[in-house]
Amino acid sequence: MKKKLAVLLTATVMATTVAACGKETVKEESVNTETPAASESASTEGTEAAASQTDGFDVTAYVDGLETMSLQDIKASDYATLTEYDGVTVEVAPVNVTEEDVADYINNTLTSSNPILNQVDRPVQDGDTVNIDYVGKYADTKEAFDGGTAQGADLVIGSNSYIEGFESGLIGAKVGETRDLNLTFPENYGAANLAGKDVIFTVTINTISEKSTDLTDEWAAGLGYEDVSNLEELNVHVNKTLTEEAENNYKQEVENGVLETVTSGTEFAELPEKLVNRYMKQQVEQLNYYATMYSYMYGQQLTATDVLKLMMQSSGFAGTEEEYFKNTATDMANQYVMFQAIADEQGIEITEADVDSFLKEKYESASSTGFSSFEDYKASLDLELYRENLMAEKVMSFLSEHANVVESAE
Structure with a gap:
């Protein structure tokens, strides 16, 4: 009915x-x-x-x-x-609506979509958020392809947001390190100029951050709600x-x-x-x-x-x-x-x-x-x-x- x-x-x-x-x-x-690196x-x-x-x-x-x-x-x-x-x-x-409902929404829903991140001084691990610069080039000509370049991009390692091998290829990298990732776009990729192509992504790690469960007033204020400037609000x-x-x-x-x-x-x-x-x-x-x-x-x-x-x-x-x-x-x-x-x-x-x-x-x-x-x-x-x-x-x-x-x- x-x-x-x-x-x-x-x-x-x-x-x-x-x-x-x-x-x-x-x-x-x-x-x-999405950039051409995206899924x-x-x-x-x-x-x-x-x-x-x-x-x-x-x-x-x-x-x-x-x-x-x-x-x-x-x-x-x-x-x-x-x-x-x-x-x-x-x-x-x-x-x-109970206090538990409110706490659950803040601690789970809001922190999931707006994670609290603390920068760390260690190599990249699965689940980290990295800020990266990268340039994508065709493997054969070394020519940069359109849409394959970004600066200051945030990426959650393990989110499968980028093509296979991109995120896993950054695990173990340190801040300031640059890596060349030799990858292949899927045969059925939407952009015809990239489908099935061998490429090289040159990626530089700017920062590495891990999720934190410590709620702060600054985090609450940064959520963008007009009537919120701290956790109480x-x-x-x-x-x-x-x-x-x-x-x-x-x-x-x-x-x-x-x-x-x-x-x-x-x-x-x-x-x-x-x-x-x-x-x-x-x-x-x-x-x-x-x-x-x-x-x-x-x-x-x-x-x-x-x-x-x-x-x-x-x-x-x-x-x-x-x-x-x-x-x-x-x-x-x-x-x-x-x-x-x-x-x-x-x-x-x-x-x-x-x-x-x-x-x-x-x-x-x-x-x-x-x-x-x-x-x-x-x-x-x-x-x-x-x-x-x-x-x-x-x-x-x-x-x-x-x-x-x-x-x-x-």
Whole structure:
């Protein structure tokens, strides 16, 4: 049932993203911040199973030309027979952030991402952080290759951040020592000019540091939090952060529990095909958005179908892509029909002014625009999509506020 909530939230993300409608453009560039010495595994993990071009099923072509209808074209209660939904009981663990939670977050999470380092006067060991200068050259021509030179780079030995042999080749080196590392780039390395090439990295050790467990005010102040200048203030900051996170999780758990109870108590009739078509098309828009964002973040091109396959793998679905796609769209359609039926019973309405207010806020806060006016922007949108999502949010708020939340036994 949590999958059903995720379906709703996916649609909500699309409805509230101006970028999907052409106004707020993605500003991030696909920038490779790794040097040619770096490993490539992080950006491609999990995508090899979903081929860059999927054979057979094409989710975009699948919805092309389909006729659609909206919730406004049906009477929701004809397709969703409601039972009890006002005041359903859900069990949720209370918000409880302890001193131990705060200490654990500081001593483990924060020190892991922001290690406390003390410089040492000994040879490099596994786990040390070294500050290095290096120059990479082709082994045959001794010509330096682009991107293979750095000064003052920090590297954790044993992190496997660089190609095989780079980090292990520095173990035993001392501060001020320069070593030549004779290495070979992997055959499948992303940069064609380096794939399979024999190279020499000339590396100089500037400093050697080891991790420390001694927390200091200076370390706390260096974390970059505006309200933190010492350890005492860091404790306050972390307590506040963890409490806010716990409260958000609590709210989400309440919504999950309410949605599961109300949905399981609702009897659904077979929906009109054109209505399911509408949500299939919405899904494709969202899948394309995810594919675009993935390419910006990782520099690897995916299609909407690729993303669908990755979602299937993540959920453990054993059927076909078409079955998964249609099942998800039907779940989404049923959910919105149920919300509309509740909204009709409770007199919950979303007016044109409500939609305008929401869209104006998104329009005015967008970093860039491809439209000459708000009216042009609004005319390019499926306004029913926004009405549906605002309606769903109001219904969820009603259900959560009226729920009987009891403390779980866990």
